[in-house]
Amino acid sequence: MPDFFVSICIPTCNRPRLLEAALLSCFSQPLLPAEILIGDDSQDRKSAAIVNRFSRKTDVDIKYWKHSGRIGQAANLNWLIDNANSQYLIFLHDDDRLCAGAIKILYEAWLKYPGAQCFYGKQYLTDCIGNILLDRTEGWNHRYFRTHEFSGRQRSNLSAALTQQIPNNGFLIENELARKTRYRSETEIGHAVDADFGIRIALAAGPHSFVYVDRFVSEYRLNPDSISQSTTLNRREDVLYEYIEQLKIPAGDEQARMGFLERIAVAAALDAARAGRRRSAIRIIFSPYYKEALLSRWTLYRLLCIVSPAIGERVKRLLTQINPDLGGDGERQWRHFGNGQMKK
Structure with a gap:
C-alpha cells in the first residue's frame, strides 16, 4: 500500500x-x-x-x-x-x-x-x-x-x-x-x-x-446551537456576498457564481441591515439574485430592519404572535435551502 x-x-x-x-x-x-x-x-x-x-x-x-x-x-x-x-x-x-x-x-x-x-x-x-x-x-x-x-x-x-x-x-x-x-x-x-x-x-x-x-x-x-443554525447571530454573509460578487473568474464559472449569490442573497441582505450597512442591504434586495418576492412579509421585515433592526424584530414578533406559522424557520430555510422551501 x-x-x-x-x-x-x-x-x-x-x-x-x-x-x-x-x-x-x-x-x-x-x-x-x-x-x-x-x-x-x-x-x-x-x-x-x-x-x-x-x-x-x-x-x-x-x-x-x-x-x-x-x-x-x-x-x-x-x-x-x-x-x-x-x-x-x-x-x-x-x-x-x-x-x-x-x-x-x-x-x-x-x-x-x-x-x-x-x-x-x-x-x-x-x-x-x-x-x-x-x-x-x-x-x-x-x-x-x-x-x-x-x-x-x-x-x-x-x-x-x-x-x-x-x-x-x-x-x-x-x-x-x-x-x-x-x-x-x-x-x-x-x-x-x-x-x-x-x-x-x-x-x-x-x-x-x-x-x-x-x-x-x-x-x-443540524445542531440548534451551531453557527449555521442560528437565527439570531449575524453571520455577516453580506461580506461573503460582496467578495464573490467582485471575484474575477473565468466565463465558464459564471453560472456557478450566480447560483451562489442567489443562495445567500436573502440572508446577506438581512445581515447587511443588521450591521447598519443600509445601502448594501437595499442594493442586494433589488439585485437580480434576491429571489424572495418583493411584496412578501419577509422582504417587508428586511426593509424594516434597514430602517431599524429593533423595529424589524418587533414587527416580526408581532406577526408571529398573530400567526405562529409566519415565524418558523424563514431565515434558516433560506440559509440552508435557498428558496425558502423545506419539507416539514
Missing part, C-alpha cells in the same frame, strides 16, 4: 459529549488516521477529560491544545493546520461525525486519481441527537450536485466550490494546499469561513484537482 498518512483536525468549543461522538467516529475507521489534532476553545476542562480517556485507549497519536482564551473557529483551524504532520488533512466539526469507512473511501479515491488535491463525498443530514434525516439528506446532496453523474474529477475546481459541492467538513485535502490557503478570520469574511475556504482552495489548487466520490463520507448535524 502506498504511503498514505492523514491528520484529522477537530476544533471544539463547549461540546464535550458531541466531541466524544466525533472522536468515536474517527476511531471506528478500518483505516485509521496517523494523528488526531484537537484545538479546544472551551471554558472548562470537560473536553480535555474526554480526550485524555481516548488517549489511554488508542495507539493513534492525539494532539490536544487547550487555548487560554477563545480564539474562534478560523484561528483554531489554522492552528491545527500549522501543527499537522501528515501529507493530507480531514477537517471535522466537533458536532459532526465521519461515516464508517470514510477514510478508506477517500484513500481509494486518492489512489484512483493521482495528482488530485481535494477529495470529498456525500453527507448525511442528522437531527440534533444524531438520527439520520433521509428525506432531507437526499434533497441536500441533490442541491449541492453530489449525485452519481458528477462522480470523479470535476471540470472546474471553482464551479465545484461555488456550487458548494465540496462540503463544509469531512473532505480530504493536501496539507500543503491548506497551509498555503488558510482560513480567513470572521472579521475578514464573516462566519461563513468554511465556504470561503473552499472557494479559495479551488483558486489555489491545480486544474482538475477536485474529486467527488459518490458515497457517504460524513454526517452533518
Whole structure:
C-alpha cells in the first residue's frame, strides 16, 4: 500500500459529549488516521477529560491544545493546520461525525486519481441527537450536485466550490494546499469561513484537482446551537456576498457564481441591515439574485430592519404572535435551502 498518512483536525468549543461522538467516529475507521489534532476553545476542562480517556485507549497519536482564551473557529483551524504532520488533512466539526469507512473511501479515491488535491463525498443530514434525516439528506446532496453523474474529477475546481459541492467538513485535502490557503478570520469574511475556504482552495489548487466520490463520507448535524443554525447571530454573509460578487473568474464559472449569490442573497441582505450597512442591504434586495418576492412579509421585515433592526424584530414578533406559522424557520430555510422551501 502506498504511503498514505492523514491528520484529522477537530476544533471544539463547549461540546464535550458531541466531541466524544466525533472522536468515536474517527476511531471506528478500518483505516485509521496517523494523528488526531484537537484545538479546544472551551471554558472548562470537560473536553480535555474526554480526550485524555481516548488517549489511554488508542495507539493513534492525539494532539490536544487547550487555548487560554477563545480564539474562534478560523484561528483554531489554522492552528491545527500549522501543527499537522501528515501529507493530507480531514477537517471535522466537533458536532459532526465521519461515516464508517470514510477514510478508506477517500484513500481509494486518492489512489484512483493521482495528482488530485481535494477529495470529498456525500453527507448525511442528522437531527440534533444524531438520527439520520433521509428525506432531507437526499434533497441536500441533490442541491449541492453530489449525485452519481458528477462522480470523479470535476471540470472546474471553482464551479465545484461555488456550487458548494465540496462540503463544509469531512473532505480530504493536501496539507500543503491548506497551509498555503488558510482560513480567513470572521472579521475578514464573516462566519461563513468554511465556504470561503473552499472557494479559495479551488483558486489555489491545480486544474482538475477536485474529486467527488459518490458515497457517504460524513454526517452533518443540524445542531440548534451551531453557527449555521442560528437565527439570531449575524453571520455577516453580506461580506461573503460582496467578495464573490467582485471575484474575477473565468466565463465558464459564471453560472456557478450566480447560483451562489442567489443562495445567500436573502440572508446577506438581512445581515447587511443588521450591521447598519443600509445601502448594501437595499442594493442586494433589488439585485437580480434576491429571489424572495418583493411584496412578501419577509422582504417587508428586511426593509424594516434597514430602517431599524429593533423595529424589524418587533414587527416580526408581532406577526408571529398573530400567526405562529409566519415565524418558523424563514431565515434558516433560506440559509440552508435557498428558496425558502423545506419539507416539514
